[in-house]
Amino acid sequence: MTSADSADGDPVAWGDLPPRNPDFTGREDLLGLVHRRLCDTTRTAPVALRGLGDIGKSQIAVEYVHRHLADYDVVWWVSARHPADIRTGLAGLARRLGIPGDDEKTAASAVLEELSRGERRWLLVFDDAGHPDEVWPFLPGGTGHVLVTSRNGKWAYKASTIEVTRDRGGTATPRRHLDxxxxxxxxxxxxxxxxxxxxxxxxxxxxxxxxxxxxxxxxxxxxxxxxxxxxxxxxxxxxxxxxxxxxxxxxxxxxxxxxxxxxxxxxxxxxxxxxxxxxxxxxxxxxxxxxxxxxxxxxxxxxxxxxxxxxxxxxxxxxxxxxxxxxxxxxxxxxxxxxxxxxxxxxxxxxxxxxxxxxxxxxxxxxxxxxxxxxxxxxxxxxxxxxxx
Structure with a gap:
């Protein structure tokens, strides 16, 4: 978890982001599609990478975030398997940004309110999310970006969904290099x-x-x-x-x-x-x-x-x-x-x-x-x- 001050004094924070996979290959079509969907100002829904388990959804999200870190003031990776995990992740962001809260619930609410004001360029990644109804209360308003990875098919009704398959555009797993x-x-x-x-x-x-x-x-x-x-x-x-x-x-x-x-x-x-x-x-x-x-x-x-x-x-x-x-x-x-x-x-x-x-x-x-x-x-x-x- 890391934070720094930008040259103009505005806080810059990114946290809990998995390390970049140096052997990530392919998936350029999906990465480009994620970028276009997130940057489409006519869309207000989050972007969701959906597919079977162990198919590379999180790897695609990690690669995307590392490529676009410089585009944001705040990037935060949230484990979203359970609502309690989401609340803990958002409370961690509140601490990093210096936003007070008596407990995780109030801190999470406060940071969502802060992001919704639109004063920062932010990206939240909700990784391994379950049912959309469990995650939706934790999504900020405003003009920031939300990227979700999930196996749950219900996201097709709530988000701009991108289906991830094993044979689309390459592989997100390490490849074998030969001597x-x-x-x-x-x-x-x-x-x-x-x-x-x-x-x-x-x-x-x-x-x-x-x-x-x-x-x-x-x-x-x-x-x-x-x-x-x-x-x-x-x-x-x-x-x-x-x-x-x-x-x-x-x-x-x-x-x-x-x-x-x-x-x-x-x-x-x-x-x-x-x-x-x-x-x-x-x-x-x-x-x-x-x-x-x-x-x-x-x-x-x-x-x-x-x-x-x-x-x-x-x-x-x-x-x-x-x-x-x-x-x-x-x-x-x-x-x-x-x-x-x-x-x-x-x-x-x-x-x-x-x-x-x-x-x-x-x-x-x-x-x-x-x-x-x-x-x-x-x-x-x-x-x-x-x-x-």
């Missing part, structure tokens, strides 16, 4: 832990990072849903199976898309500016019950932590920088002029026990003098080839 060669991508947000940031700001930055990464992957034709993803607190670790993957997309379209998307985000959200570092390597990894392991994961992480790489982004007005391993640079970047090999510069990497070489590029930044000379040489070579010399 083998992977492209490793490590994203890291610059100064994410800066003390000047509020929790609300960090949530907005993290949501923007995920949105940019997800969209950039799709633009580049890199599989997002079937790749392993792990939230690292201030970034993301992604392992993409190399078999069948276009490795050139990781150094070609992906950096271009990320640079453009971050420009768009930062222009639209000046209070949640994102400056992002991406490191790339390729190697063998193995999975166990705790996730992936392999030297390439360690190396990609060390590349991202290299002081010269951090300095390259810190000195630049651009919002994005990429570093590749020597292998990725030699075997992929250097093999195609379209990957802008002339814009990369070599750095020495010395982080913990790692001593290696990395190649750094800041898309959109004028290349160094040596790179300009190299670019001129490459163009001259192309002209001579075209002339048949």
């Amino acid at each position: 083998g060669t992977h492209v490793i991508c490590v994203f890291d947000v610059e100064k994410y832990g800066d003390r000047e940031r509020t929790r609300r700001n960090r949530m907005a930055v993290r949501e923007g990072m995920y949105r940019a990464a997800r969209t950039a992957f799709r633009r580049a034709g890199i599989p997002w849903e079937t790749s392993y993803r792990r939230d690292t607190g201030d970034g993301i670790l992604i392992a993409v199976p190399a078999t069948g993957a276009d490795k050139g997309a990781f150094v070609g379209e992906l950096p271009r898309a990320l640079s453009e998307l971050l420009d768009e985000h930062n222009s639209a959200h000046p209070d949640a500016v994102i400056r992002l570092r991406l490191s790339l390597d390729v190697g063998e990894i193995a999975f166990d019950g705790h996730g992936p392991d392999g030297p390439s994961i360690i190396h990609a992480t060390r590349l991202n932590d290299a002081a010269p790489f951090k300095s390259a982004l810190a000195r630049s007005p651009r919002p994005f920088a990429v570093i590749t391993s020597a292998y990725v640079h030699d075997e992929i970047v250097r093999q195609h002029d379209g990957y802008a090999p002339e814009e990369y510069r070599r750095i020495d990497v010395q982080v913990k026990e790692t001593q290696s070489v990395g190649w750094v590029r800041v898309p959109g930044e004028p290349p160094a003098t040596a790179s300009v000379v190299r670019r001129f040489g490459l163009r001259l070579r192309d002209v001579l080839r075209a002339a048949g010399r």
Whole structure:
């Protein structure tokens, strides 16, 4: 259960929210439908995810909430199996917001009255709800959002109901990841832990990072849903199976898309500016019950932590920088002029026990003098080839 103060002093609270499932995949159609229904101002009824037990309703709700935390001032997850549980959950929200109450009943009533005033942007999730008549007295009025998960079919008569089935749009359960060669991508947000940031700001930055990464992957034709993803607190670790993957997309379209998307985000959200570092390597990894392991994961992480790489982004007005391993640079970047090999510069990497070489590029930044000379040489070579010399 967490609370913070936003930059303008209004309380921000979210509580009892289950952790995000890093292996959540699919369900994009349902998540989009939930968002449209909740944001439809012509509807006043709550939105209910209804289906059989253990089918993924709560997982969909958890994923939705984590994606949209930055949209609300108050988010509260309520266990709704019994009315007493609902009352306890709402009383907890009252305490978090500093709303007095002599007991759980009066506190729950007071917080419902407060939310109904419409002074806050709020989302309440009533998880594993029973009969609608047991939950209805606990629903606030006003313009906030209510999301319900339930197995009870009676919600079809009381809410904007979305049926959840096993075969609709994917799975909400962890998928099996196979050992083998992977492209490793490590994203890291610059100064994410800066003390000047509020929790609300960090949530907005993290949501923007995920949105940019997800969209950039799709633009580049890199599989997002079937790749392993792990939230690292201030970034993301992604392992993409190399078999069948276009490795050139990781150094070609992906950096271009990320640079453009971050420009768009930062222009639209000046209070949640994102400056992002991406490191790339390729190697063998193995999975166990705790996730992936392999030297390439360690190396990609060390590349991202290299002081010269951090300095390259810190000195630049651009919002994005990429570093590749020597292998990725030699075997992929250097093999195609379209990957802008002339814009990369070599750095020495010395982080913990790692001593290696990395190649750094800041898309959109004028290349160094040596790179300009190299670019001129490459163009001259192309002209001579075209002339048949």
